[in-house]
Amino acid sequence: MGQPLMKWIKSLNITGVALDGNHESHRFKSGLLPAGSKLLRSENRGGGKWFCVFGVFWDPLSFVEEARRLWHPFDSLAHLPDYLITALHEQLSLSPMDLTKLRLTRLKHWQDLAKSLRQKDATMKEQLHPDVQGILKGKHLALLAHLVDEIQWPDAHLLHELCQGFRLVGPANKSGVFRAGLVVASQDECQLMRRAPEIREGILKRLESEPMAEYAQELCDITREEADDKGWLEGPFSPDEVSDRLGEWLPVRRFAVRQGAKLRPIDDLRENEVNSCFSSVEKVTLSAMDHVLWSANILVAYFRDRGAYRFTLSTGQVLSGKVHHAWSDAGAELRMSSLDLKSAYKQLPLSPLDHNKSVVCLRNPRSMALECYIMKTLPFGGAASVPSFLRCSSLIHALGCRLGLCWSNYFDDFPVISHSLCASSTMACMVGFLKLLGFDHAKEKLLPFDVKAEVLGVQVDLTGAPKGVIQVKNKDSRVAELLPVLEAACRDKKVIPAHLPSFVGKLQYADAQIWGRAGRLALHDVRALAHTSKVPVSLDPSGLAALNLLKERFMRGRPRTLLASRGELPFLMFTDGALEEGQAKLGLPPATIGGLLLWPGRSQRAEYFGCAVPETVLEMWRADGKSHVIGLVELYAVVVGIRTWKSYFEGRRLLTFVDNYAALDVAIKGSASVKQWRDLLLLLECPDETSPTLMWHARVPSKSNPSDGPSRGDTSLMESFNAKRVTPVCPVTQDAEFPAILWLGNSPGSQLVAAAHTEFQQPRPAACGGMWFIVTLSLCYPCVGRHVGLAYETSPRHRFEALVFADDIVQS
Structure with missing residues (x-):
């Protein structure tokens, strides 16, 4: 998920600065820098002078003021690709007739291009390896190459790799289509092939000794059909014959998964260690359901409400206009269908360089002989097959949007939305488009547009679209x-x-x-x-x-x-966690959390909490010997905040701000490898939920986080928001009261008594304002008794220099 706000309110470039000692200390003789600025870059200009670039953090009030202006990224369409936003813009601004004409004009232009490029396409195919040529014989490669240039597709290597066949091993080329993400290979191709005899012997022995699966004959028949009729495999061969043809080679165990009445073959390239040789600098992202539902949301909202719209692309370009009256007159009568590429992976060629690493092996149940087949297409089960195929399907998706289709893409599925007025032309357009490129679709799976459609394993119900309601269920x-x-x-x-x-x-x-x-x-x-x-x-x-x-x-x-709505400003939730081990020695809670919820827009309503993490919870996190559990404390604050305030923003938009990278990462992913983190995430789930919160997680710098104060007992900033204090329930222990920390004034007398029996609080004094006190209340509050501690501080760093236990100052 993206970052709605920059972490710096501004940057400062300072030239000729003299440093006091090491430049990393950030201590400058110049008084130009606001307190707490961070050195981002420095360059020694000689003579003790430096050129420095500093980032200046937002102060908490300024950060909140700016955050109040933010739209939810869903409403700003930040998660939709530019080409889909452009298709939505055309859908809204043109009449049904003009939209149909636009699609037909573009398709006719591409058909004319295909005819003019026919000879070039034939020349390209003559230069291909025979096995690659056989798989790509129906594809119009020259047209694809031209369209890649026409739409300025970022994946510059795609057509070359398609024509050479996709590799299973080695580093993948950066496509520019997916997010940055690192996949590291544990060995290279040479290391793998040096061990090929050992790996091959082990796999073949297991295949010969294991009992037959119940579906063995059916799987054998499917494999033979792939070789004899479809040309995806070559064989069968014996192991010795494969060695004669390929030299060193690696077998691939083939098993199957039953999907309804269909048996899907899967080739295990993890067992033969081919997958361990694949590396990538990108992470595949699949957002099809988000794309299709939010496209439907946009169309339903604007078809119902009419008026003007304004969409901003990632380049900064603005697409604006007014909804054509023809759509509004007809109402939000949306329909949906889904197109499925046929035998998706098998439409793409495998590089001949990897034929020796993907030899499908299985026993024939009748003869009991081991049969081997040389793979010619992308195997279903290869780590490299996934990004290779998705690069191609992403291109098809982008080209379809360029044609004017409002559709999304999930592997080989293309859910598509259309208004009922142009459903027939939409269907003809997408089928003709795929035929032109040479990609086969599953005709038996393509159903007419309807108000209810089964896509991506769920049913989308658009029956209520005219009233602004979209429903999704399994x-x-x-x-x-x-x-x-x-x-x-x-x-x-x-x-x-x-x-x-x-x-x-x-x-x-x-x-x-x-x-x-x-x-x-x-x-x-x-x-x-x-x-x-x-x-x-x-x-x-x-x-x-x-x-x-x-x-x-x-x-x-x-x-x-x-x-469906045209967008509303979101709730803002800030959370923070603190872990100060030294406080335990003073009788104070070592782990504390705080949270602040601000209602949308300029509403003056706000609530906050500030409390300690119960000792039992902290001990549970440390049970395996870990001591520094600040990440869990920070995530715990997020969980407490969401559970405390969920009734307010259920079914609405929410931006959460967290200042800890580990907690933010886990909140975004929704999963974690460590049990304690997963246990906290599970606390956010509710089986009764029907209206999900549209939640977006983002980071706030610690120096800009308004919940930093409440997490340490300082509530002075909360007065600026007119925030009401709430007492959360611990989601782990279900205790209705937390250990509480309250900031007080300079005198331990009547103010202390008032604080114990009411929620009286005073603002924290300035750092130079002298002595002040903290009261810690036990879990048995309000029966305080002897559980009251007084502390004073002379440093702005929250370091306690004395602690005096005041026996019986407050009577319960």
């Missing part, structure tokens, strides 16, 4: 298929790793569609298991809890509802 067939799987796993508290491909395959939409964190948390543990073992493996309590949550959602079957 499709009935998937519930019937998955519920027994979930019930068995929850009942047995274990899974068999060898069955996990089927299990994960059935749950593959859990973390990508409507389940959110619960799906990602539920699948985390099972995905991490070695999937070739047939010995049952027990699931830990957190994994079971996540699976039980999914089961509850399936059994209740409530759809999630999105209320």
Whole structure:
């Protein structure tokens, strides 16, 4: 997720600055810098003079003032690609007739281009490797190359790799399509092939000794058909024949996953270690359901409300206009369908350089002989196959949007939205477009546009679109298929790793569609298991809890509802956690949290909390020997804030601001590898939720965080927001009271008594204002008794220099 606000309010460039000692100390003789500025870059100009660039943090009030102006990134369309935003702009601004004409004009232009490039396409194919040529024989390569240039597609290497065949090993080229993210190979191609004899011997022995699977004959027949009829494989050969043809080679175990009545072959390139040789500097992102639902939200909202719109592209270009009256007159009568590429991975060629690393091997149940097939297409099971295929499907998606289609992309699925007035022309346009490029689609799966459509494993219901309502739920067939799987796993508290491909395959939409964190948390543990073992493996309590949550959602079957709107300013939630180990020696809570919730826009309503993390919770986090658990404290603050205020922003927009990178990362991902982190995330899930909060997590610098004060007991800034104090419930212990920290004035007398019996508080004095006191109240508050500590401070760094226990100053 992106960052709504820059961390610096401004930067300062200072030339000729003299430093006091080491320049890293940031101590400058010049008085030009605001306190707390951060050195970003420095350059020695000689003679003790430096050129320095400083970042100046927002102060908390300024940061909040700026944040109040922010729209939710969903409403600013920040998560949609520019080409889809452009398609939405054309959909809204043109009449149904003009939109149809525009699409036909562009498609006709591309058809004319294809005819003019026919000879060039034939020349390109003559230069291909014969195996690659056979797979790409129906693709119009010259047209694709021209369109890549026409739309200025960033993936400069795609067409070359398509024509050479995609590699399974080595570093992937940067596409410029996906987010930055590092995948590191554990070995290179040479290291792998030096070990090929050893790996090959082990896999072939296991194949010969293992019992036949129940689907073995069907899988063998499918594999033979892929070789004889479809040309995806070459064979069968014996192992010796493969050695004669390829030299050193690696076998690939082929198994299958049952998907309804269909058996899907999967080639295990993890077992033969080919996947360990793949590296990448990008992370694949799949946002199809977000894209399709938010596109529907935009169209429904503007079709209903009419008026002007204004969209901003990532380049800063603004697309604006007025909704054409023809759409408004017809109402928000949206329809949806989904186009599925046929045998998706098998439409793309494998590099001949990797034929020796992907030899499919399985035993023929009739002859019991080992049969080997040389792979010619992208294998389903290769780590490199995923980004390679998605680079191609992303290009198809972008070209379709350029044509004027409002659609999204999830692997080989292309959900598409259309108004009922132009549904027929939309269908003809996308089918003709794919035919022109040479990509096959599954004709039997392409259904007419309807108000209800099953896409990406869920059912999208647009029946209520004219009233501004969009609903999403798991499709009935998937519930019937998955519920027994979930019930068995929850009942047995274990899974068999060898069955996990089927299990994960059935749950593959859990973390990508409507389940959110619960799906990602539920699948985390099972995905991490070695999937070739047939010995049952027990699931830990957190994994079971996540699976039980999914089961509850399936059994209740409530759809999630999105209320279409043209956008509203979001709630703002700031949280902070503090961990000061020295305070425990003084009898003070070592871990404390704070939070601030601001209502949307210029509303004067605000609430805050400030409390300590219960000792039992802190001890639980430290049970495995960890001492510095600040990340958990910070995430705990987020969880407490969301649970405390969830009723306010359920079904609405929320921006959360966190100043800890680890907690922010986990909140965004919705999953974590460490059990304690996952346990906290599970506390955010509710099986009864029907109107999800549109939540966006972002970072606030610590120096700009208004919840920093409440997390340390300082509530002076809260008066600026007229914020009301609330007392949260600990989501772990369910205690209605936390240990509390209250800031007081200079005298321990009547003010202390007032603080104990009411919520009287005084602003924290300035650092030079002399002595002040802290009162810590035990869990038995308001029966304070002897549990009162007094402390004073002379330093602005929260360091206590004395602690006096005041026995019986306050009587309960």
